Each structure stands twice: as structure tokens, then as C-alpha cells.
Amino acid sequence: MTPVPPFLTVLQSTARALVDPGKGILAADESFGTLGRRFAAHDIPFTRENRYAYRELLATTPELGDAISGMILFEETLSQPIADGTLLPSALVRHGIIPGVKVDTGTRALPAFPGETTTRGLDNLRARLADYAARGARFTKWRATFAIGDGLPSATAIETNARILALFAATSQEAGLVPIVEPEVLMAGGHTLDRCGHITRGVVQTVFARLDEHRVALDGMLLKTGMILPGEDCGQAVTSTEIAETTLHVLQQVVPANVPGIVFLSGGQNDVDATERLNEICRYDNPPWTLSFSFGRALQDAALQVWAGDAANVVPAQAELLKRARFNALAVQGRYAAGSERVFA
Numbered sequence: 001m002t003p004v005p006p007f008l009t010v011l012q013s014t015a016r017a018l019v020d021p022g023k024g025i026l027a028a029d030e031s032f033g034t035l036g037r038r039f040a041a042h043d044i045p046f047t048r049e050n051r052y053a054y055r056e057l058l059a060t061t062p063e064l065g066d067a068i069s070g071m072i073l074f075e076e077t078l079s080q081p082i083a084d085g086t087l088l089p090s091a092l093v094r095h096g097i098i099p100g101v102k103v104d105t106g107t108r109a110l111p112a113f114p115g116e117t118t119t120r121g122l123d124n125l126r127a128r129l130a131d132y133a134a135r136g137a138r139f140t141k142w143r144a145t146f147a148i149g150d151g152l153p154s155a156t157a158i159e160t161n162a163r164i165l166a167l168f169a170a171t172s173q174e175a176g177l178v179p180i181v182e183p184e185v186l187m188a189g190g191h192t193l194d195r196c197g198h199i200t201r202g203v204v205q206t207v208f209a210r211l212d213e214h215r216v217a218l219d220g221m222l223l224k225t226g227m228i229l230p231g232e233d234c235g236q237a238v239t240s241t242e243i244a245e246t247t248l249h250v251l252q253q254v255v256p257a258n259v260p261g262i263v264f265l266s267g268g269q270n271d272v273d274a275t276e277r278l279n280e281i282c283r284y285d286n287p288p289w290t291l292s293f294s295f296g297r298a299l300q301d302a303a304l305q306v307w308a309g310d311a312a313n314v315v316p317a318q319a320e321l322l323k324r325a326r327f328n329a330l331a332v333q334g335r336y337a338a339g340s341e342r343v344f345a
């Protein structure tokens with residue numbers, strides 16, 4: 001008989017709270033490398049002071065908890081004090097936002113498979129999770145990436161990453177932390193919408209087979225995935241309706257109904273496209289799971305641009321973040337319209 005994880009009720013209630021209808025997740029868990037590149041694009045010096053200032057700006061945005069259920073943090077941010085002397089996760093809790101943490105330590109080349117990756121971080125994961133839980137984290141995230149190309153992704157890359165995702169998820173649940181399992185099929189390349197759908201179906205199906213083998217409680221986890229899109233170099237013109245129908249069709253084939261929620265990443269789409277497509281996906285009736293967002297760039301890009309590393313810009317930058325969060329909160333209810341942008345302008 002499959003053992004019941006000791007914290008199952010806690011896992012179930014946290015997972016449900018993260019996909020509270022009308023809210024979504026803010027991904028602000030960029031590694032030093034990724035955040036450094038984002039800062040460099042705006043000529044913001046990559047110092048600890050600036051990283052702290054930026055993450056405090058995001059976490060203390062007034063009213064953010066109306067539209068955001070949880071925030072994924074990078075490890076450094078879990079221990080970050082904010083201006084009033086409290087630690088940042090406590091500030092989130094005061095806003096009604098659940099703190100979470102990215103626990104993988106990034107992708108590395110998969111040996112003998114050029115162009116493919118696996119994700120590191122399983123070593124010492126159990127000890128790290130106990131520490132993160134003590135620092136206030138209630139959920140975790142692990143990202144595996146899959147490039148589409150000539151013969152890619154290979155069956156070996158899919159299998160290896162699915163196994164690692166399952167080990168991560170089981171270890172996270174053992175620690176009482178809801179795992180967000182993120183197999184990301186990358187947008188780079190010239191593939192069509194259909195090929196993205198075909199690859200995503202195979203990847204997600206394998207991931208759920210391994211989650212089952214590793215006795216992961218599906219009602220105490222979330223799936224984070226990309227929308228089904230043509231590759232960025234494909235040139236195929238597709239409507240939001242085609243994207244929504246293909247995405248839902250694929251997910252309905254491979255995601256079990258007892259998974260409480262599927263949250264979409266933005267993956268390099270511009271913020272307005274990401275919101276419009278999310279809205280289209282969420283307009284369809286009765287999928288078995290709650291659909292929502294866990295955007296990084298599509299929530300943060302405008303705020304980062306306005307802030308530009310200057311303390312004088314914190315308030316207008318927070319207004320940009322709140323605006324995008326509210327639009328996406330409307331989108332998960334299928335209530336976003338391009339005209340809504342004016343309401344908060």
C-alpha cells in the first residue's frame with residue numbers, strides 16, 4: 001500500500017491556497033546569473049544592495065496580496081532583512097502571500113547529449129529543505145528544461161529529468177513543502193505549434209509516470225508548465241484561441257484530474273501577450289484543475305525597467321508590478337480584456 005505522506009493535509013491546503021481562484025504566483029527566484037543579466041540590460045550594478053532593494057520592492061508592494069497568492073524566492077532572499085528589520089518572508093506573510101523557494105541549483109549539460117541539460121540540486125536536498133522550512137518557506141520549485149531541435153529532446157533527457165523531478169517532489173513533500181514541478185519546454189527554435197504540443201505531451205506524461213512511481217501525492221503538488229507555442233524563430237502566425245485550445249487539449253490528455261492546479265510560466269513572451277493568452281486559456285469551462293500563472297518576466301519586466309536601480313522610482317515600479325498582477329488575476333477568471341489595461345493606467 002502506498003504510504004500517506006505525514007503532512008498530506010498541510011500539503012493539500014497549501015497547494016489549494018496557491019491556486020486560490022483569482023490569484024497567481026510571482027516568480028522572483030532568479031539565480032545570480034539570471035538576475036545579473038536582467039540588471040545588466042538596464043545598467044543596474046549587480047550588487048547585494050541592489051538585489052536586496054529590488055526584492056524588497058517586489059515583496060512590499062501594497063495590495064499585492066489581492067492578486068498574488070505566493071512568491072517564489074531565491075535562497076538568498078529567504079534570509080533577507082527588509083527596512084523595518086523583519087525578514088522578507090515574514091513581510092510576505094503579513095501581506096497574505098505564501099513564501100516559497102527555488103531549490104534546484106540550475107541546469108548543467110547532460111553528458112554525451114549535446115544541447116540537452118539536466119538539473120542539479122538533489123545532493124543535500126533533505127537538509128536544505130529542513131532549513132528552508134525553518135526560515136518560513138511553505139513550497140518549493142524545481143525547473144527542468146527541454147530544448148526542441150533536430151532529434152531533441154532525446155528520450156534519455158526526458159527520462160533523466162522526469163526521474164529527478166520526481167525525486168525532488170517526493171523529498172519536498174516529505175519535508176511538508178508543496179513541490180512545484182516545472183518541466184519547461186523552451187521557446188527557442190523554429191518548431192511549429194503542433195510540435196511543441198507533441199513534445200510537451202510526451203514530457204508531461206513521462207513526468208507524471210515517474211511522480212507516480214515515487215509515490216508523490218498529486219493532490220499536494222502543482223504543475224508549472226509553458227503554454228503551447230510555436231518556436232520563436234518559426235514565423236507561424238497563431239491566434240490566442242489556437243494556443244489556448246492546443247494547450248488545454250494537450251494538458252487534458254496527460255495531467256491527472258487530482259492535481260489541484262497548473263500554473264503557467266511566461267517563458268519569454270511579452271507581458272501583454274502572456275496575459276491575453278492566459279485569459280483565453282482560462283475562458284474555457286470546467287478543466288479538472290485550477291489554472292493560473294507563475295510568471296517571472298511577464299510580471300516583473302515593466303517594474304524593473306521603471307525602477308532602474310533608483311530608490312526614487314520604487315513607488316512607480318511597484319505600481320507597474322501591481323498593475324500586471326491585477327491584469328493576470330483578471331485573466332485567470334477569463335475577465336481580462338485589452339481595454340482593462342486602461343482601467344489601471
Ligand code: 13P
Pocket residue numbers: 027143182265266267268294295296297298
Ligand atoms: P518566466 O515567467 O520569466 O518564464 O519565469 C518563470 C519561472 O519561474 C521560470 O522558472
